[in-house]
Amino acid sequence: MNKFTYLIPQNLDEAISLQQSHGERAKYVAGGTDVMVKIKEGKLTPEYLISLRHIIGQDRPFLNQETGELYIGAFVTHHMIETSPLVQAHYPILHDAVKNIGSVQIRNVATIGGNLVNAVPSADGAIPLIALDAKVNIYGAKGQRSMELLRFFLGPGQCDLDKGEILTEIVIPPLASRTGSAYVKHGRREAMELPMLGVGVLLSLEPDMQTCAKARICLGVAAPTPIRALQAEKVLAGKKIDEASIAAAAQTASEESRPITDLRASAWYRREMVRVLVPRMARLAIERSSGLEVPE
Ligand SMILES: Cc1cc2nc3c(=O)[nH]c(=O)nc-3n(C[C@H](O)[C@H](O)[C@H](O)COP(=O)(O)OP(=O)(O)OC[C@H]3O[C@@H](n4cnc5c(N)ncnc54)[C@H](O)[C@@H]3O)c2cc1C
Numbered sequence: 229m230n231k232f233t234y235l236i237p238q239n240l241d242e243a244i245s246l247q248q249s250h251g252e253r254a255k256y257v258a259g260g261t262d263v264m265v266k267i268k269e270g271k272l273t274p275e276y277l278i279s280l281r282h283i284i285g286q287d288r289p290f291l292n293q294e295t296g297e298l299y300i301g302a303f304v305t306h307h308m309i310e311t312s313p314l315v316q317a318h319y320p321i322l323h324d325a326v327k328n329i330g331s332v333q334i335r336n337v338a339t340i341g342g343n344l345v346n347a348v349p350s351a352d353g354a355i356p357l358i359a360l361d362a363k364v365n366i367y368g369a370k371g372q373r374s375m376e377l378l379r380f381f382l383g384p385g386q387c388d389l390d391k392g393e394i395l396t397e398i399v400i401p402p403l404a405s406r407t408g409s410a411y412v413k414h415g416r417r418e419a420m421e422l423p424m425l426g427v428g429v430l431l432s433l434e435p436d437m438q439t440c441a442k443a444r445i446c447l448g449v450a451a452p453t454p455i456r457a458l459q460a461e462k463v464l465a466g467k468k469i470d471e472a473s474i475a476a477a478a479q480t481a482s483e484e485s486r487p488i489t490d491l492r493a494s495a496w497y498r499r500e501m502v503r504v505l506v507p508r509m510a511r512l513a514i515e516r517s518s519g520l521e522v523p524e
């Protein structure tokens with residue numbers, strides 16, 4: 229393993245200035261669970277690691293009482309999200325996802341920001357956050373900007389960050405009443421493995437509890453980036469939710485997905501599993517929609 233100097237900036241501007249001075253020789257690091265593996269494997273050889281996690285307090289996710297938005301700092305660990313009573317009670321899709329990332333040891337240090345910036349199609353954190361219509365706040369030398377998380381992913385391992393920019397925060401808009409959601413990581417085993425496929429479904433129901441007001445069907449490892457199955461969502465939105473409409477949406481999602489064949493699964497198998505898992509997650513989302521109150 230090559231030697232590097234570990235730098236600990238005190239604030240975002242200092243981190244950006246260090247990145248600008250050292251350029252390609254420097255790499256940001258948060259929890260280090262991806263960076264350190266790549267350094268060990270010789271895929272990364274930085275001379276400087278610039279630590280981001282000392283900059284901002286790693287607070288638990290918190291709700292803005294005035295706007296109803298949920299804020300999650302980029303340096304918050306998966307463990308903090310997993311154990312957040314707010315997330316457990318109101319954002320089950322996010323809880324489903326983070327509780328199975330890596331192992332306890334990984335979740336204790338790995339951050340949600342690192343998971344998103346890593347931008348692999350299998351990132352477990354990305355699917356629930358896209359289903360929740362999350363935005364990301366980004367800070368750089370030119371100031372702050374904000375964008376939809378869905379548009380943040382450009383390709384495998386590529387995200388919309390300019391040189392030196394830092395992902396600072398994830399913002400989830402207020403939940404509609406009668407919203408339920410669920411995520412499943414499909415693989416040979418749940419822990420210590422990236423998913424073969426990730427499926428997240430969020431459904432908001434009309435007061436009659438039978439008509440779909442809003443649908444989000446999100447897939448990981450089904451395309452070069454995490455995706456929303458937009459045509460499948462249209463099959464449900466505004467329609468009565470029953471087994472037939474759910475099956476039709478699942479079939480459409482399967483046809484919309486563009487998975488590859490790799491060591492972990494074939495493209496055919498992944499498409500089949502989209503057809504199987506979308507209904508399972510939709511049923512769970514419906515079940516959860518009646519029990520969940522909008523957070524106050
Ligand atoms: C054994 C093991 C099991 C794993 N299991 C899973 C799993 O089940 N599911 C899953 O999704 N992932 C898994 N991972 C991958 C990894 O743990 C996660 O992606 C993790 O969330 C990365 O976060 P980190 O803070 O450790 O990132 P780091 O390694 O610190 O950084 C990752 C990348 O993001 C950049 N970066 C980090 N934070 C920021 C920021 N705020 N702004 C700008 N750039 C930033 C870094 O420069 C680097 O390029 C696993 C990894 C290991 C080693």
